Amino acid sequence: MLDKNYILENVEKIETSAKNKGFKVDLKKIITLGDEIAALKTEHQKHLAEKNQLSKSIQNASADERPAMIEKSKKAGENAKKIELDLETKEVEYTELMLHVPQVHFDDAPIGKDDTGNVVTKTVGEKTKFDFEPKDHYTLLEENDWANFNISEITGPRAYSLKGNAARLELAIHQFVLDKLMDKGFTMMTVPALCKPQAILDAGHFPGSDIGALESDVYFLTGTDLCLAGTSEIVLNSLHRGEILEENQLPKLYAGYSPCYRKEAGAAGKDTRGLVRVHQFSKVEQFVYCKPEESQKYFDKLLTTLEEIMMDLELSYQLLEACTGDMGFNKMRMIDVEAWVPTQNKYRELGSCSMIGDFQARRTNTRYRANADGKVHYTHTLNNTGIATPRVLVPLLENHQTKDGDVKIPTKLQPYMHGLKTLKA
RNA sequence: GGAGGGUUGGCAGAGCGGUUGAAUGCACCGGUCUUGAAAACCGGCAAGGGUGCAAGCCCUUCGAGAGUUCGAAUCUCUCACCCUCCGCCA
16 A cells, blocks of 8 residues: 555656556546545535534533434434445545555666566576486485375375475474574564465555455465465564554564465466475565665665575575566565576575565554654565575475485584484485 | 453553543653752643644544444444353364
């Protein structure tokens, strides 16, 4: 959601931005409707004021005067009611239109239609060279009996089940990343995946307020009013809904840990084998609430942290500045972190660092009181992946494999594996 | 799943259908006093919106929504959440 006054002053900018992002907006309609609503409100309030005035004086009025006053007050109430109907319809429409205006992208965003418009801005590490034919992660897991891929007969497709030390490695990675984030001042938070659909709408990934529109992406649980969140960002974003925080409570840095559920409906046929794209996975998420003027600072911090994690895991990676068409409805800026996957001969996404501005905070009504002027402002929010499993195991297994089919464990992870240095074939 | 109790301002906590946007306490801010601090005393302290150059005036909000009434924090209904007891249970 954008600010009303901001819209008035930046019509062209918002329209261009929306177009760049691939969304249609009708600001003219919004502005006209806004004016109409303001006029109706003024009118509405006149009647209410009259009604209130009369109601107040009725108690002190004489018995003779009363009936006439009551009549008059009733009339005023009815007049207000008449306007209300119109007002409500218009306000519903207005809100819906507002909820369809995408966040404005930052000025230097590359303009593009889809992910082909993204720009590589940084490459770290070499593409791994092997003096043997490297196996893909699926083969490694299968040959070493580190996974049950036939689990899908029980669970449906896009499921995974790790075994033995591979399973242990999955948890070790999370533990390592959580420890790292705590060292950096994040508060660790275990977060439910179960949530109300409203929380998903309030995270602003999807335009509008129609819960039904989530159906294609989100799992709903029959017989309940709950669904499964695709990321802990959803719940973390609603954590301070309706609150007015004190400035000195900011920033809030959360390291959320939760299972994540995604239908992956739009990905039919893609990555059907292995660990790249599954319906249920686990993720450590970095989430920040901060003052507007510190948004950039924490964006950098979140990104740096993920880069460090890539290095800790001894992975070669690149940063991808998302173009306008790929960054999504609620974002000002997004940088993807991709790790090198040898057998696919390309970099694959492991994380996504997003600057949201006050877009989410407006939806959840999360604000803070500034020390300087005592005024209330919306907080800014940001999020980035910490680490997501099992996906990260794909580059991890492939890049660190040896000729014998073993997998070397990155040094930083070894303490989390009880000193184990290698996953033995 | 069964039975009951709750939800009021940053927090705690009053509240009769009628000057209650809401007592009181704490916290916070300003002042007096003090060498300074504390204490004491005095004053201030909700958000959103409409209107106005402004001072201001007005509207809305006491979990959410609907209703009764001239008038609702106070009465009725629905929903959400919290708590207690019983049952079940990782």
